[in-house]
Amino acid sequence: MRIFCLITILGWCFCAKAQTDSILSPRTANYDIKVELDIAQKKIYGQEKIVWKNPSQDTVKELQFHLYHNAFRNTESTFYKERGFASFLGGKQDECHWAWQEVQKIVDNEGNDLTKGIEYIHPDDDNEEDKTVIRVPLLKPVLPGGSTTVDLEWIGKIPKIMPRTGYNKEYYFMVQWFPKLGVYEPKGMRYAEEGGWNCHQYHSIGEYYADFGVYNVEISVPKNYVVGASGELQQDTIQGNKKIYSYQANDVIDFAWTASPHFVEQRRQWNHVDIRLLTYPVHEHFGVRYLDAMEYSLEYMSKHVGAYPYTTLTIVDTPFHGIFSTGMEYPTLITVGSVCFLPKGVKTTETLAVHEFVHQYFMQMVATHEVEEPWMDEGMTTYYEGRIMDHYYGEQTATVDVLGFKCGNVVFNRWEFFGSENKDIADGSYKSYEFKEGGYKETSYNKTAIALRTLQGLIGENVMDTLMSTYFDRWKFKHPSGRDFIEVANEVVQKHHGDKFGENLDWFFDQVLYGSDLCDYEIESVHSRRLTKAAGYVDNLEDCAPVGRFDGDKYESKVTVRRNEPLHFPVDILVVFEDGTTVQEQWDGKARSKTFRYIGQDKVIAATVDPEQKIHIDKNFLNNSFTVNRNENGVRKYANQFLLWLQNSMQTLSVLI
Amino acid sequence: MAVLEAYLKGWEALMKHLRMWGLLYVVNLLLAFTAVLPFSGLLGETVAQSLGLERSLDGFDFGLLGDFMNNYGQPFSVVLDQAKGGVLLFFLASLFLMGGVLQSLVHSTRIFAYYDFWKGCGQYFWRLVRLTLYFFIFQSILFLCCFFLFQMIAGSLSPFELESEVPVIRAFWIVVPIWLSISTLLLLIQDCAKIRMVHKNEFWLVFVIRDSIRFVLSNFIRTYFLYLLYALTFLLLSFLYMKANRLFQANSTGTIIGMFLLGQLFILMRVGFKIAILGGLNFLYKTQKR
Numbered sequence: 001m002r003i004f005c006l007i008t009i010l011g012w013c014f015c016a017k018a019q020t021d022s023i024l025s026p027r028t029a030n031y032d033i034k035v036e037l038d039i040a041q042k043k044i045y046g047q048e049k050i051v052w053k054n055p056s057q058d059t060v061k062e063l064q065f066h067l068y069h070n071a072f073r074n075t076e077s078t079f080y081k082e083r084g085f086a087s088f089l090g091g092k093q094d095e096c097h098w099a100w101q102e103v104q105k106i107v108d109n110e111g112n113d114l115t116k117g118i119e120y121i122h123p124d125d126d127n128e129e130d131k132t133v134i135r136v137p138l139l140k141p142v143l144p145g146g147s148t149t150v151d152l153e154w155i156g157k158i159p160k161i162m163p164r165t166g167y168n169k170e171y172y173f174m175v176q177w178f179p180k181l182g183v184y185e186p187k188g189m190r191y192a193e194e195g196g197w198n199c200h201q202y203h204s205i206g207e208y209y210a211d212f213g214v215y216n217v218e219i220s221v222p223k224n225y226v227v228g229a230s231g232e233l234q235q236d237t238i239q240g241n242k243k244i245y246s247y248q249a250n251d252v253i254d255f256a257w258t259a260s261p262h263f264v265e266q267r268r269q270w271n272h273v274d275i276r277l278l279t280y281p282v283h284e285h286f287g288v289r290y291l292d293a294m295e296y297s298l299e300y301m302s303k304h305v306g307a308y309p310y311t312t313l314t315i316v317d318t319p320f321h322g323i324f325s326t327g328m329e330y331p332t333l334i335t336v337g338s339v340c341f342l343p344k345g346v347k348t349t350e351t352l353a354v355h356e357f358v359h360q361y362f363m364q365m366v367a368t369h370e371v372e373e374p375w376m377d378e379g380m381t382t383y384y385e386g387r388i389m390d391h392y393y394g395e396q397t398a399t400v401d402v403l404g405f406k407c408g409n410v411v412f413n414r415w416e417f418f419g420s421e422n423k424d425i426a427d428g429s430y431k432s433y434e435f436k437e438g439g440y441k442e443t444s445y446n447k448t449a450i451a452l453r454t455l456q457g458l459i460g461e462n463v464m465d466t467l468m469s470t471y472f473d474r475w476k477f478k479h480p481s482g483r484d485f486i487e488v489a490n491e492v493v494q495k496h497h498g499d500k501f502g503e504n505l506d507w508f509f510d511q512v513l514y515g516s517d518l519c520d521y522e523i524e525s526v527h528s529r530r531l532t533k534a535a536g537y538v539d540n541l542e543d544c545a546p547v548g549r550f551d552g553d554k555y556e557s558k559v560t561v562r563r564n565e566p567l568h569f570p571v572d573i574l575v576v577f578e579d580g581t582t583v584q585e586q587w588d589g590k591a592r593s594k595t596f597r598y599i600g601q602d603k604v605i606a607a608t609v610d611p612e613q614k615i616h617i618d619k620n621f622l623n624n625s626f627t628v629n630r631n632e633n634g635v636r637k638y639a640n641q642f643l644l645w646l647q648n649s650m651q652t653l654s655v656l657i
Numbered sequence: 658m659a660v661l662e663a664y665l666k667g668w669e670a671l672m673k674h675l676r677m678w679g680l681l682y683v684v685n686l687l688l689a690f691t692a693v694l695p696f697s698g699l700l701g702e703t704v705a706q707s708l709g710l711e712r713s714l715d716g717f718d719f720g721l722l723g724d725f726m727n728n729y730g731q732p733f734s735v736v737l738d739q740a741k742g743g744v745l746l747f748f749l750a751s752l753f754l755m756g757g758v759l760q761s762l763v764h765s766t767r768i769f770a771y772y773d774f775w776k777g778c779g780q781y782f783w784r785l786v787r788l789t790l791y792f793f794i795f796q797s798i799l800f801l802c803c804f805f806l807f808q809m810i811a812g813s814l815s816p817f818e819l820e821s822e823v824p825v826i827r828a829f830w831i832v833v834p835i836w837l838s839i840s841t842l843l844l845l846i847q848d849c850a851k852i853r854m855v856h857k858n859e860f861w862l863v864f865v866i867r868d869s870i871r872f873v874l875s876n877f878i879r880t881y882f883l884y885l886l887y888a889l890t891f892l893l894l895s896f897l898y899m900k901a902n903r904l905f906q907a908n909s910t911g912t913i914i915g916m917f918l919l920g921q922l923f924i925l926m927r928v929g930f931k932i933a934i935l936g937g938l939n940f941l942y943k944t945q946k947r
Contacts (some may be wrong), residue, residue, distance in 0.1 A: 068884040161817050168817055188936075282821045320821045339822050396719075404903070407719040415723030518708070608708060620728045621720065627709035630701070634710035637907045644920040646689040646740055650747040651927045655844070657751050657789050 024251040024309055025212035025477035028053050029181045035647040036242075037259060042096075042167060044156045046178055053147040056186030058195040061141045063150065064121070065103075065134050066210075067614035068176035070203040072099040076129035078122070082433065087294075097173070099159030099166070103134065103179055108622065109149035112139045124201045124433070128581040133182075138413065154179055173325035173335070174255040174317070176208065183211050190481040200371050205440050206432025207363075207370035208254065212477055215255040219245045226265070226277045228332045230259035247395065251309075251477060252331035253367050255536045258316050266291065270298050272311055279317040282340050286349060290315055290336065293350040296392045297357040299385065304465050305361055306472045313360075314323050327352055329359035346400040347393055351409065355385040365476045371483050373429040374440070375513065378449020378469075386410040386449060392639040410453065410616075417446035428482070428513035443516075450616045451512035457570065457614025458501065458508075459493055469490040482513070505607050511567050512617060519567035519617045521625035524593065528557040528603035545585045557604035562593040567617065574611040578602035605629065660882050663941040667887070670762055670936025671929050676769050682928045686921070688747045699736055699766050703729050712769035712910035756781030758932060759855040761850060762939050772894060777855075784854060788862055793846045796840060803836040845884050845938075846873050852939050876945050883941060891927075898923045910926055 015093040032049040054060050071079035098301045106114045117137045122130050126193040142148045148585040158164035165175045172283060182199025185192040192198075198209065219227055222242040227236075231249025244554060249255055254599055266287040273295050277287055294315065316335040318326045326337035333355035333569060342540055361384075363370055363377035388397035390410035415421055422439035428448065432440060471480075471488040490504040501508070503570050511517065533548040555655075559575055573585040579602045608625040618624065671678060704710045704725065713721045726733065760777020761769060810828035814818055850862070850869040859865045873880050898919070907916040 013793065169820065235940055282823055318815050320819055341822075341826055404717055405719075406717050409722065411720045413721070415727065417725040471925065489694075549752065563762060572668065606708060619726055621707045622704050622707045622724045625709070626710055627706050630705045631707070631710045632705070632912060633908070633913055635697055635700045635705050636713060636910075636913050638700055639693055640907070640913060640917050640920065642915075643689055643693045644698050644924070646692055647685055647744065647920075647924045648927070650685055650744050651690065652753040653744060653748055654931070655795055657748070657755055657785070 002370075006206065011297040022601060026053070026211050027057060027251065028055055029558045030213040030215075031178070032216045033178055033254070033255075034218045034220075035178070037256075039170075039222060040203050041477040042158045042160070044158060044174070044177060046152075046154050046156065046474060048154065048160045048178055049149065049151040050152070051147055051149045052142070052181060052514075054142040054144055054323045056184060057144045058184075059141045059143055060138070060185065060195075061137050062137045062197075063148075064182040064197040064199040065136065065179045065207075066176065066182060066199060066202070067101040067103070067132055067179055068202045068508075069133060069165070070157055070210075072097075072162045073131060074098060074129070076127070077132065078125055078127050078247040079132070079204050081127070081479040084220065099157045099162065101154065101156045101177075101179065103152055103154045105151075105153040107135055107230070108138065109150045110140060114139065114150070117124055117184060121200065122201055124203070125445075127201075130201055133199050134179075142589075143371075144523050152179055152333045154421065158479070164325055164328055167325065168321045168324070170260055170262065171319055171322040172259045173256075173316070173322060173553045174258065175254075175325075175328070176202075176255075178255075180243070180254075183209055185479075186513070189481075191372075191478060198372075200433075202372065203433035205435055206374065206578065209369045209371060210253040210481075212251055212253055212367065212551065215247070215249040215252060216248045217249075217255055218255070218261070219247070219257055221245070222261070224261045225259045226261065226263040226278065227257060228263065228276065228316055228333065229334045230255045230314070231310075232312050241291055249331055254330050255615060256330035256333050258317075258325075258333075258335075261389050263320070264596070266394070270295050273298060273313055275313045275315070277315045277317065280319045283317050283319075283338060285340075286317060289344075289349050290317065290353050291510040293353040294357060297354050297388055300388045300391065301302060301358065301361055302345075304387075305384070305469050309365075309388075313357070317372060327356065329356045329364065329377065331364050332360070334359070334596075343402060345397075345400060347389070347399055347401075350393065351385065351389055351399065354388050355381055358384045358388070361472060367477070367479050367481065367651075368481075371432045373428070374432045374507060375446040375448040376480075376485065379428075379452065381447035382413065382445045383452040386413055386453070401649040410438060411563060413446055413449055414616065417442055417450055420446075424516045424635070425449065426520060428518045447617075448513070453616040454512065454614070455508065457612070459497060461516075463492065463496045466496065480510075517566035518617050519569070519615060520564040520623070521571055521615065522562045522564055522620070522623040523573075523609055524560045524562040525606045526557070526559050526604050526607050526626050526628055529558050530554070553601050554578060555600065557598045557600075557609045559596045559598075559604055560593055561587060561607075561609050562597075563589060565592070565619070569615050571610050571615065572612070574608045575604055578608040580604050603628075659941070659944065660879050660886065663879070663937045663944075665881050665887050666940035667935075667937025668859065670765070670939070671802055671933045673765070674761055674843075676771075677758060678929055678932055681751075681758070681775075681932075682925050684750055684921070684930060685747065685924060688743045688750065690718065691746075692736060692743045693698060695739060696736045699729065699732050700929060703732075708756075715906060752785050753778050755785050757850070757933065759766055759851055762932070762936050763852060763855040775809050781793065781855065784862060785851070786858065787852060788847065788854070788865075791862065792843060792850075795843055795890050798922040799836065799839055799843065803832050804837075806835070807832040841884060842881070843889070845880055846870055848935060848938050849942065852942050853936065856942070872942070872945070876941070879941060879945070880938070884934070887930065887937065891930055894926055895923075898926075 011219060015266055030051040033046060035044050036045040037044055052063065061422060069078045080113065099413065103118060106118065108114055114136050118134050120131045121133050121135050122128065123133065138148065152654045159169050165173055182197045185198050186195045215231060217229065219229065220242050223238050223241055225243065227245045229247045230252060233248045233249050234246040236243055236245045246534045262280050264281050264284055266277040268275045268291045275289050275291060294423060302308055302654065310332050312332050316336045317332065318335050323337055325335050328335045334622055336349065336353045336356060358381040359377060362380040367605055368376035386409045396406045396409040399407045400413045420442045423442050425437055425439035426443050428443065430443065467489055470492055474488060475484060486505065486509050493501060493505055531550065531554040533550060535545050535547040539546045561573055571587050571589045573587060573595065573596065575583045576587065585596055606627040613621060692709055694794045709721050757774035758777040758783060761774050807828045808814060810831055811824045820826065846869050850865045852871050901919055903910050907913045
């Protein structure tokens, strides 16, 4: 019995370790980093060993790195020029808020000093003052399939209250904090017509893109600081007045960490995942809300998309003075935020947590290019955010449920998009920094989610789940493009629906993703007229027949459906007759209008186009239906509410008299 | 006891002036209708024949609201502008009618006389305009002072300078009761000033305000508690109204009529409260002056 238990325990340990040790990605860029946090000088001192594997058939003669924090160096950076300000402190841009990142030394694995060859480049614009990208020529080029190792020493001045990163008071949130390699895209990968580095400058709008690898990071902080980071904690040791945390994160594209002496920890275990929540004491009571949201998200995504392979998930509830870092996603670490008086009926806390968690799938594991195709991660994440929130928190209450005011997530998302001014200003082909006139959030987040819901409506939820899980399974730990996603969609839909939607779905994606037009189907009219017998010389030229009625009622009814906007989709039309019978019609939705004609004893009394609201991208559901009998009660109800509101406003203002 | 007597006398005064009460309510209703009728017309033209409207009868439907605002927002904004105009017009009308209310309450006769009422409206209109303006300025100064106090207690309003949001919440709970208390006191002094102005037929409002402040301060407990009593009554009735409102859904002709009547009863009550408060204060003023 004892031997049996021992074998079982050993086997469990082996499986757990195997799960940790199994190689999930190509591990192209691997980092061993040692970093020391100097809270007095607000600097970090880093040493970094990078092992980079050439994934191409090219001989690579240089490396390109991101130095993201140089975006906060001065007012001449591309980031600052595009945004108009760098710090959230606005006009208070004095010396201490700026930041920089400087590579002091870079040496290859043969000891050759490559430092003098470092050159700042600006692949996106002609801004020579922007220092967010460097190229480092190699003395020994990397052959196809080969690898190179470089050692870097660098110093970083930590920014104060800059977008997504920096410090404020004793809170540090460190992202894009180390010199990070770009992605070498071989010919044929994504849109690369020839092999080359994909290493964009840091723009005001847009996020990141990097290769998968293993990160071994040692973080040295003052010993009273609590640290949260990507990956698994291997050990922590105290050396004098410092504490060194050693983390390992496998098969990830980035590494983020945070430190503060005020963090309070809460934990929960979900299957193999150790969920760790870090909050400040004043937000401890949000623990249950966050942890429940994470459990729901893990459960839902594992069931509908694919398994979450990592053993850790860290949630950082940023303090009030750290809101510049709220609402972001990094491998196995997300940042969320709240305010302590937020009522339970306002679910912004959960919404943000769920959204950032889903990013673990769409762009952490399926590592799309956040700058070149932001819709691929933001849109898919927003789509699943809606599904998870509405599933667990109610379709009518997932966003707000306070004092009778209710709103679900999907409904809110739709309202947000169609209520925006910039909904048709751009399309999914835009890179993030090309949204110069606005529209980034509307197009990348909201419109993509609505488009995916429309696709779900057309092909059905089961096929949609198959599509997304196939896409995830095929492209996890890789870098797909939009075209790759569409290819999967075409393949899966063809398999399940044949030619029902045509040869492929390119017509769909060209409209909703790569177009900026809108959609609006409407029941324009429902008319009925009593039919009479034919009058005049009908049977012969002698007998003149008068107008006469048929025995019993006979009516001709016409239902006209109209397409008001350019986008077109196949739609259903539900027609209701006087006697309660219904007829379901189908229309390809391409022409500007279509009229359906019925002859019978009963008139048509109502019609609805898209009765199941499958076409989520239809901007107006109100005109999708038409009933012959006016709904006077509806008008009276809302007129009454408006009247009451107005009367109360008048009385309230008259208090001043 | 004087407070309770004044409280009851206020309600008695309201009952004695039912026609005046009704007149004020009708003015409120008619001016509101100037915006509600076009709104009703807009609904009729846009969504009356949509099944979406029918579905929304069973409860709050954010989707319907969102679609309506996004697609018919422009014509609705015209209706809203009309509503704003209606509110402004009501404000001016209230200023005018307040003179008649004061005349009827202060120089009360057994029978409500329209002639005296309209005479009072015309006689005191400009003085009431000035008085309202002065107290609006006082309220604004109070608000600004409280805002600065709020900032001082919170330390800062920038989230980047605060350790947490707790100081902001603490400041809110300290400053808002102070603001409400002093604001109520100002409203009380304003009501007393109106009564005194009519009693003395005083033109110079500086003296009226000065004397009202003296009156309130020398009878602080009575006047403030009378005001609080009316405020508590109002809160209780509002609470009952809210509860009654949630008992049923307005999804049929009968329930919609019911909701309309309930709502109008609430408005009638709000209109009546103003008259009752002035009546009660008037009684207190008369008895304390002897």
